Amino acid sequence: MSAHHHVQPSATTRGEEADLARWDDDGAPPAQPRSSPSAWLRVGAELGDRLVALSGRNDLLVTCRPGTRSGAPAAYFPTLGEVEVDARLFAPLQPHEIHPRIVGDEQNYPAAWGVFVHEAAHAAHSVWTPPAGADPRVVEAALQLEESRVEGAHLITRPTDRTYLRTSARTLIMPDIDHPTLQGIEHAAGVAALILGRRDAGILDAGETRAVADLCEKVLGADLLAALTRIWTAAHQCADHDATTMLAHGQRWCDALDAAAPALPVPENLVDLLSGAVVVVMDSTAATDAADLAAQDAATTAVAARSTAKAQERAQRAGQRRRAAATAKSVFNPRGTTVKPDGRPAPRSTPVTGTRRPTAAEKSAAARLSRALRAAAYRERTEERTTSPTPPGRLNMRAALARDAQRAAGSVPTAEPFTHVRRRNTPSPPLRVGIAVDVSASMSAACKPVASAAWIVARAAALTNPDSRTATVAYDQHLTALTRPTHRAPEHVTLFDADGGHHNLGDAIDALDHGLELSRPGAGRLLVIVTDAQYGSDETAAAVARVKRLTTVGCAVLQLTLTTESQHLPGTTLLHLPRPSSAPAAIAAAATDAIRRTR
Structure with missing residues (x-):
């Protein structure tokens, strides 16, 4: 047709x-x-x-x-x-x-x-070509079957071309439907071959071709349509070079039409009916393709949006790291001065009031904490057992007898009678402890115990592992380094008072994070925040964002409070200390637990 x-x-x-x-x-x-x-x-x-x-x-x-x-x-x-x-x-x-x-x-x-x-x-x-003298009607039928056969074969190797083959159906089929060379039942059969054959080849969907299927069943009858369906389905399995089989399918096609045509009435407006049904199919196909394209565009847009968001997030993290590095550099300056977050010297005096020598009780507490940290950091040796057919190793007599039996039986020996145990020491993880102490006017009671705790923790960490480091930052509106992230323990206890105003916990955490690498795994990491958290909404949000970032990467965050009116910073472990003098013990316990949980 x-x-x-x-x-x-x-x-x-x-x-x-x-x-x-x-x-x-x-x-x-x-x-x-x-x-x-x-x-x-x-x-x-x-x-x-x-x-x-x-x-x-x-x-x-x-x-x-x-x-x-x-x-x-x-x-x-x-x-x-x-x-x-x-x-x-x-x-x-x-x-x-x-x-x-x-x-x-x-x-x-x-x-x-x-x-x-x-x-x-x-x-x-x-690839096949009809031989000379072949019946033109049979060749015509075989070429009809060839249309859907080659598209189905093409999809096997290039399934992504299905969308374009669906589009080509609208361009190739409609001219042949509107201007047929065959009439009557053969016209309807040709439409079935072009439309329903593509359905069975996987080009078109069954739901899309429903209009043509229903019309062809009414015109051709269920039996003839089933017979034609079997013919084009068999043609889809034909080899590319097999002209004999394709012509045989064409002959079966013609025979089936000749046998059924006399008993089938032909509607007067068959061409219009077939054209209308094919238009419905093509419209349905176009709608499906448009919906698929819209879904693909939406998915592409979503992927691009996610990619853009990830790029922005990476850029934001890189910017945060740069700002944290600049803050740490300014806070832990060699002069020990109080600074603003941008690195400029603060216009007021430092909260540091002086230094003193550690007491005997503080030295004893540092020694006890050092022993506790070493015990918590201890890791058992790991054992790795391997077997082999030859020494070195301990001889397993059962495996040796099994090996001899395998040899006696003439099979390839598979038993491995020697067992070797390799024991390896697991290095103790270092400790990273950062202490951020609020030096606003409401925190004056924490000054002495936190100063003592900072020295005790720094001394114990230095005695435990040479790679351990601690640091303490006092913050209000400005930042002051009380102890620095060095491998050496401070010789004196740094004393300070609390008479500042406002708060800047976010930048204090940045300085400690960058200076001690609290975001980097491989060490026992602890951030201690000594504060009543009486902050404004912006200050709280900045602090909570940094706490969340640390807890996400496995750093423990402890908040010590001294009064019942204190607020809890979300994401931190809250510990209320009715007696400020218990702060060193609480910090020591938290540090011990942090290094114990390090893997």
Whole structure:
């Protein structure tokens, strides 16, 4: 029923052959077949480059011109190794806007590309040719079956081309439906082959082809439609070179129609009914494709949004790290001065009031804490047992006897009688403890115990592991380093008072995080915040964001409070100390627990 076949036996039409014959003897230059404008030569050449991947052949030429010699939107000439494409399929694009060599450019002209993929499927799989003298009606039927067969075969190797083959169906089928060469029952059977055959080949969906299936069942009858379905389903399994089998399927097709046609009434408006049903199918296919494209665009947009968000998050983290490094550098300055977060000296005096020598009780507490930290950091040796057929190792007599028995039986010995145990020491993890103490006026009771605790923890950490480090930062509106993140314990206890105003816990945490690497795994990490958390909303939000970042990477965060009116910072472990003097013991216990839980 096809008005045009997509596999053409020759490269010239009958009209062109007549023109050539008429001009042969009149002395004028011979007439030339219509050729494409020069602007389309590049498009055809680039399509030829892409045809290699689509068809698996590198011996084909592609021509692209307005109009085709075959009259079809596109055609494949097996004898010439040529594929021709009608340039009008690319409308409204102009040649300079078309670049097929660029992968992905085909999305700008899906209809033209779908037809091109269809011809590539013919070039790859329409290898069989009808023998001379074959019944033209049988060949016509076999070529109808070939349309869906080659597309199904193409999907096996290039399943991503399904979208374009669905688009090509709308371009290739409708002209043949509106201007059929076959009439009556054969017309309806041809529509079934083109539409329902593509359904069974996986090009179209069953729901999309319901209108044609229902109409063909009414016109052809359920039995004939089932018989035709079996024929095109069998044709889909035919090998590319098997002309005999394809012609046999064509003969079965003709026989089934001849047997059933006399008993089937033909509606007077059959062409209109078939055209309407096919239009419904094509509209449904277009709607499905549009929905899929919208879903794909939404998914692409979502992926791009996530990628952008991740890039922004990475940039934000990098900016935070840079700001934290600058803050740590300014706070732990060699002069020991109080600074603003931007590194400039603070306009007021430091909260540090002086230093004193540690007491005997503090030295004793540091020694006890050091022993506790060493015990918590101790890791058992790991044992690794391996077996081998040869020494070294301890001989296992059962395995040795099994090996001898395997040899006696003539089999390859697999028993490994020697066992070797390798014991390895697990290094003790170092400790990182950062203490941020609020020195606003409401925290005066914490000054002495926190000063003592800072020295005790720093001394114990230095005695426990040479890689351990601690630091203490006093904060109100400004920042002051009380102890520094060095490997040496301070010689004196730094004393300070609390008479500041406002708070800057966020920057204090940044300084301790960067100075002690609290965000980096591999050590027992603890951040102690001594505060009543009587902050404004912005100050609280900045502190909570940094606490969350530390707890996410495994750093323990402890908040010590001295009064019942204190607020709890979300994300921290709250510990209320009715007696300020118990602060050193609480901090020591938290540090011991942090290093014990380190893996």
